[in-house]
Amino acid sequence: MKAIRYQEIQGNSFGYFALLGILGLIVAAGGLAAFYMEHNGHWVTGMTNQVVWGMPHVFAIFLIVAASGALNVASISSVFGKKQYKPLAPLSAFLSICLLLGGLTILVLDLGQPDRLIVAMTIYNFKSIFAWNMILYNGFIAIVAVYIWFMLEKRMNKYSKYAGFAAFFWRLILTTGTGSIFGFLVARQAYDAAIMAPMFIIMSFAYGLAIFILVMMAAYNWSGRELGDATVRRMKNLLGVFVGAVLYFTLVYHLTNLYATEHHGVEAFMLRDGGIYTTLFWWGWVVIGGVLPLALLYGPTGDNRSAIGLASVLVILGGLATIYVIVIGGQAYPLEMFPGKIVESSFFDGGVKAYSPTLAETLLGIGGFALALIMVALVVKVLRVLPESMSDAIADPHYKAEK
Amino acid sequence: MKQDTDMNRRRFLGQAAAAAGLTVAPGVMLYEVQARPADQAATSKQRWGMLIDTSKCSTGCTDCVTACKTEHGWGSTETKSNAEQQAQWIRKVKLTDKQTGHVQSLPLMCQHCETPPCVDVCPTGASMKRADGIVLVDKHICIGCRYCMMACPYKARSFIHEPLMNQKPHAPRGMGTVESCTLCVHRVDNDGIPACVESCNAKGHKAMYFGDLHDPNSEISKRLKEFGGEQIRADLGLNTGVRYQGL
Numbered sequence: 317m318k319a320i321r322y323q324e325i326q327g328n329s330f331g332y333f334a335l336l337g338i339l340g341l342i343v344a345a346g347g348l349a350a351f352y353m354e355h356n357g358h359w360v361t362g363m364t365n366q367v368v369w370g371m372p373h374v375f376a377i378f379l380i381v382a383a384s385g386a387l388n389v390a391s392i393s394s395v396f397g398k399k400q401y402k403p404l405a406p407l408s409a410f411l412s413i414c415l416l417l418g419g420l421t422i423l424v425l426d427l428g429q430p431d432r433l434i435v436a437m438t439i440y441n442f443k444s445i446f447a448w449n450m451i452l453y454n455g456f457i458a459i460v461a462v463y464i465w466f467m468l469e470k471r472m473n474k475y476s477k478y479a480g481f482a483a484f485f486w487r488l489i490l491t492t493g494t495g496s497i498f499g500f501l502v503a504r505q506a507y508d509a510a511i512m513a514p515m516f517i518i519m520s521f522a523y524g525l526a527i528f529i530l531v532m533m534a535a536y537n538w539s540g541r542e543l544g545d546a547t548v549r550r551m552k553n554l555l556g557v558f559v560g561a562v563l564y565f566t567l568v569y570h571l572t573n574l575y576a577t578e579h580h581g582v583e584a585f586m587l588r589d590g591g592i593y594t595t596l597f598w599w600g601w602v603v604i605g606g607v608l609p610l611a612l613l614y615g616p617t618g619d620n621r622s623a624i625g626l627a628s629v630l631v632i633l634g635g636l637a638t639i640y641v642i643v644i645g646g647q648a649y650p651l652e653m654f655p656g657k658i659v660e661s662s663f664f665d666g667g668v669k670a671y672s673p674t675l676a677e678t679l680l681g682i683g684g685f686a687l688a689l690i691m692v693a694l695v696v697k698v699l700r701v702l703p704e705s706m707s708d709a710i711a712d713p714h715y716k717a718e719k
Numbered sequence: 720m721k722q723d724t725d726m727n728r729r730r731f732l733g734q735a736a737a738a739a740g741l742t743v744a745p746g747v748m749l750y751e752v753q754a755r756p757a758d759q760a761a762t763s764k765q766r767w768g769m770l771i772d773t774s775k776c777s778t779g780c781t782d783c784v785t786a787c788k789t790e791h792g793w794g795s796t797e798t799k800s801n802a803e804q805q806a807q808w809i810r811k812v813k814l815t816d817k818q819t820g821h822v823q824s825l826p827l828m829c830q831h832c833e834t835p836p837c838v839d840v841c842p843t844g845a846s847m848k849r850a851d852g853i854v855l856v857d858k859h860i861c862i863g864c865r866y867c868m869m870a871c872p873y874k875a876r877s878f879i880h881e882p883l884m885n886q887k888p889h890a891p892r893g894m895g896t897v898e899s900c901t902l903c904v905h906r907v908d909n910d911g912i913p914a915c916v917e918s919c920n921a922k923g924h925k926a927m928y929f930g931d932l933h934d935p936n937s938e939i940s941k942r943l944k945e946f947g948g949e950q951i952r953a954d955l956g957l958n959t960g961v962r963y964q965g966l
C-alpha cells in the first residue's frame with residue numbers, strides 16, 4: 317500500500333459554501349425553534365403528560381445511536397486490523413463525534429430547564445443510567461479525540477491501535493447505555509425486553525455506516541477526488557450485513573414478545589392495530605429501512621453508486637421510523653395497571669395516547685442533524701482528515717474489479 | 720455539590736414547612752404520632768402510607784381531587800396547556816371488569832414506593848425519597864428531562880408546560896419541572912394528614928386512611944393486618960406506600 321496523504325479539502329467552491337449555507341439555515345431554524353419552545357414552555361409542542369418524549373428525542377436518540385456506529389470504519393481498521401479501512405478511519409472518528417454532539421444538543425435543548433445543564437453535569441445520581449450516559453458520552457468524545465490525535469500525529473501513530481481498542485469498547489458500552497435507557501422502563505410493556513440493548517448495538521452499526529457512506533461519497537464527489545470501487549463495495553457489503561442483522565433482531569424481538577402472553581397486547585398494537593405505529597413499523601422499519609436497501613445493495617443495482625447512496629438514505633429514513641416506533645409508540649400504548657379491566661379517567665388512562673409532532677419539535681430534531689453535518693463539513697476543510705485519493709490503487713492494490 | 724443538594728432540599732422543605740400550621744379538621748384522628756421538631760430530619764422510624772377502601776369510594780365523587788387542587792393550587796392555573804398537558808396530582812379512575820361488568824372507582828396518585836423507579840432513573844437526584852418514605856421532586860435541581868415520567872408505572876407525574884403564577888408557598892411549582900403528589904409533606908411534618916384524606920373523611924365517605932406503616936398500633940397498620948391491602952402492579956415489587964382494599 318502506498319503512503320496515504322491526507323489533505324484538507326479546498327472548500328472555496330460555490331457548492332461548498334452553498335452546502336454550508338443550507339446546513340447553516342437549518343441549524344438556525346432549529347435554534348429558533350428551540351428558543352421558541354423554551355420561551356413559551358412545552359405547551360407549544362405536541363408533547364404532553366401522556367407522551368412525554370417526542371420528536372426531539374427521536375432525532376437525538378437516532379443520532380446518538382448512529383454516532384457509535386459511525387466509528388465502525390475506524391474500529392475495523394484498528395481493532396480488527398483491516399488495512400483497507402485505515403485511510404478513512406479519521407473521517408469515521410470525526411463523524412462519530414459530530415453526530416454525538418448533534419444528538420446531545422437536541423437532548424439538552426429539549427430539557428424543561430436547559431439552563432440547569434450545569435446541575436446535570438455536576439450532580440450525579442449514580443443509580444441513574446441517564447447520569448451514566450452523560451459520563452459515557454463525555455468519555456467517548458475524549459477517547460475518540462485522543463484516538464484521532466494518535467492517528468493523525470505521526471509520532472503517536474504507534475499508539476493509535478490502543479486508542480482504537482479503547483474507543484471500540486467504549487462505544488459498545490455507550491450504545492448499551494443508550495439502549496438501557498429503555499431497558500430500565502420495566503413498567504412500559506414495549507420496553508420490557510432484554511434484547512433491547514443488543515438490538516440498539518446492531519442498529520447503531522447500520523445507521524452509523526449509512527451516514528458514513530453518504531458523507532464519504534459526498535466528500536469525494538464534491539471535492540473532485542477519486543474514490544475507488546474497492547472502498548465503496550466493501551462498505552456496501554458491510555452495510556448489507558448490518559441491515560440484515562437489524563431485520564433479524566427485529567424478528568427475534570417480536571417472536572420473544574409473542575411468546576410471552578403478557579406482551580400480546582403491545583405486540584398486537586405494534587404489528588396490527590397501532591395505526592400510525594403499525595404503518596411506520598411495517599413500511600418504515602421493515603420495508604424502507606430493511607427490505608428495500610437489501611434489494612438495492614444485493615440486487616442487479618448492487619454496484620451502482622447511486623443505488624448504494626439511495627440504500628443508505630433509506631436506511632437512515634427507516635432508522636428514524638424505527639426509533640419513532642420505539643420511543644413514541646412505546647409511550648402511546650397505555651400502561652397496564654389493572655389487567656382485565658376497562659380503565660377510564662380524567663387523565664386519559666386506558667386509552668392509546670395521541671401525539672402529533674409540531675413543526676418546532678421537528679425543526680429542532682432536523683437542526684441537530686444539520687449541526688452534526690456542518691461540523692463534519694468544517695472539519696474536513698480545516699483539518700487533514702480526508703485522504704487525497706481513495707483510488708483502488710492506493711486504497712487496495714490487490715483489489716480486482718469483478719466482471 | 721452534595722452539600723448544595725442538601726441545601727436545596729432544605730430550602731424546599733423549609734418553604735413547605737413555613738406555610739404549614741394549616742388546620743387539621745377537628746376530630747379527625749386517624750393516626751397517632753408525635754410531631755417531629757422542625758429542625759430534625761425525617762427518619763426511617765416512620766413510613767407514611769395510605770390505605771384506600773375501594774368499596775367506599777363512589778364513581779362520581781371527586782372530593783379528594785378537589786381538596787388536592789385547593790391545597791396545592793393545580794387544576795386551574797394552567798391556561799395554555801391542553802387537557803393532555805395539564806398537571807394532575809391525583810385522579811379518579813373508573814374500572815370496569817371485562818368479564819363481570821363490575822364497576823369500581825378509586826383515586827390514583829403517586830404510590831410512594833419503597834423502591835421508586837423515578838428516584839432510580841433521575842439523573843440529578845431531584846427525584847428523591849425521604850427517610851420516612853415520602854417521594855418528592857426537588858424543583859431546584861430538576862432539569863425537566865422527564866425520565867422519571869417514563870419510568871413511573873402509575874403515570875403519577877406531571878410536567879409543567881407553561882409559566883405559572885401565584886403559587887402556594889408550600890407547593891412551589893414551575894415551568895419545565897416535574898411534580899406529583901407530595902403526600903402533603905407540609906402537613907405531615909406538622910402532625911397533619913393529607914388534604915385528600917381529610918376531605919374524604921370530613922365528607923363522611925371514609926374511604927381513605929393515612930398513617931405510619933411502621934407503627935403496629937396505627938389504625939392503618941391494624942386495618943392492613945386485618946383486611947390486607949393490595950398494591951397496584953404488585954408484580955414490580957416496589958412495595959408501595961399506598962395500598963388498596965378490594966381491588
Ligand code: SF4
Pocket residue numbers: 837840841842843844845846856860861862863864865866867868896897
Ligand atoms: S424530570 Fe426532573 S425529577 Fe424527573 S428524572 Fe428528570 S431531573 Fe429527575
